[in-house]
Amino acid sequence: MRHDHLISAAQLSRDDIEAVLDRAAEIADDPATVRERHAGTVLALCFFEPSTRTKMSFDTAMKRLGGETIDMGSVESSSVKKGESLADTVRVIEGYADALVLRHPSEGSAKMASEFVDVPLVNAGDGAGQHPSQTLLDLYTIRENAGLDDITVGIMGDLKYGRTVHSLSMALTNFDVRQHFVSPESLRLPRSVRYDLHEAGAQVREHEELEGILPELDVLYVTRIQRERFPDEREYREVAGEYQIDAGTLAEAKESLTVMHPLPRVDEIDPAVDETPHAQYFEQAHNGVPVRMALLDALLGGGRDGGEDR
Ligand code: NCD
Numbered sequence: 001m002r003h004d005h006l007i008s009a010a011q012l013s014r015d016d017i018e019a020v021l022d023r024a025a026e027i028a029d030d031p032a033t034v035r036e037r038h039a040g041t042v043l044a045l046c047f048f049e050p051s052t053r054t055k056m057s058f059d060t061a062m063k064r065l066g067g068e069t070i071d072m073g074s075v076e077s078s079s080v081k082k083g084e085s086l087a088d089t090v091r092v093i094e095g096y097a098d099a100l101v102l103r104h105p106s107e108g109s110a111k112m113a114s115e116f117v118d119v120p121l122v123n124a125g126d127g128a129g130q131h132p133s134q135t136l137l138d139l140y141t142i143r144e145n146a147g148l149d150d151i152t153v154g155i156m157g158d159l160k161y162g163r164t165v166h167s168l169s170m171a172l173t174n175f176d177v178r179q180h181f182v183s184p185e186s187l188r189l190p191r192s193v194r195y196d197l198h199e200a201g202a203q204v205r206e207h208e209e210l211e212g213i214l215p216e217l218d219v220l221y222v223t224r225i226q227r228e229r230f231p232d233e234r235e236y237r238e239v240a241g242e243y244q245i246d247a248g249t250l251a252e253a254k255e256s257l258t259v260m261h262p263l264p265r266v267d268e269i270d271p272a273v274d275e276t277p278h279a280q281y282f283e284q285a286h287n288g289v290p291v292r293m294a295l296l297d298a299l300l301g302g303g304r305d306g307g308e309d310r
Helices: 014-029 053-064 086-093 109-114 132-146 163-172 191-199 233-239 271-275 281-286 288-300
Strands: 042-047 068-071 099-104 121-126 151-156 177-182 205-207 219-222 258-260
Touching: 014 132, 014 288, 042 053, 042 086, 053 068, 053 099, 053 121, 053 132, 053 288, 086 099, 086 109, 099 109, 099 288, 109 121, 121 132, 132 151, 132 163, 132 219, 132 258, 132 281, 132 288, 151 163, 163 177, 163 191, 258 281, 281 288
Parallel strands: 042 068, 042 099, 099 121, 151 177, 151 219, 177 205, 219 258
Antiparallel strands: none
């Protein structure tokens, strides 16, 4: 990958994506080959918003490459509490680390922060903006289960505020994938995302009900309603719980349908679905480790046994 930073899925070409996924598959097959590859490398984890999977899988990924991590800790316990700007925070942290992973509630924050640092910066979520490393593990999971060509994918839930949706839908335009978007009217894709998808040659097919298109789907990507992004709690309550799937819903689906979710789920997928062969969301979360190992390896370049330059 020739990028210094990973801010948006729009940066990723098909070649970039395939290179990371292929490398992730190699690493998953034989993790021992990269055990010491990035010995001495330090990755800084800068999370201004809650995270379990993203933070812990980046942490694990760096350690499994032989490196170490440092963690800014919670906003409450950091100098952000004293009023430090994001630009100053990342400028300081880049002096302690070889790469940064940043999650922040403001859209555009990762792009802005990346302009202040010389080490690679990965956007691990900027408000309702983008979450490109999640997209790579989503694509890996889709490729493993359904392949990435000539498939139909349904993306359902909070398409307005869901950054995983914005990144994934953009990345899917690199492949021969038909995309269907299912949401309440109030949570449709933002106009800017629809525009970008259109510009990338995708046909944006939007629906308010899953029923009509479910039988066509090879993959159903379910998302959480992003409660924390609603300006008004009442608006959240109006749509909460509207798009739930259970084993009954899936009776109409292809036998081979893969159900995914970036997690955490609240009540979008009934736990009974976990027991069906459709459920791939826990595997999807686990794929975060080899995929982030491959991503870090690509961004850091070099490593013990050479490799490409950044
Ligand atoms: C997602 C996120 O933070 O955008 N979580 C994750 O990284 N797996 C999805 C969500 O919070 O709903």
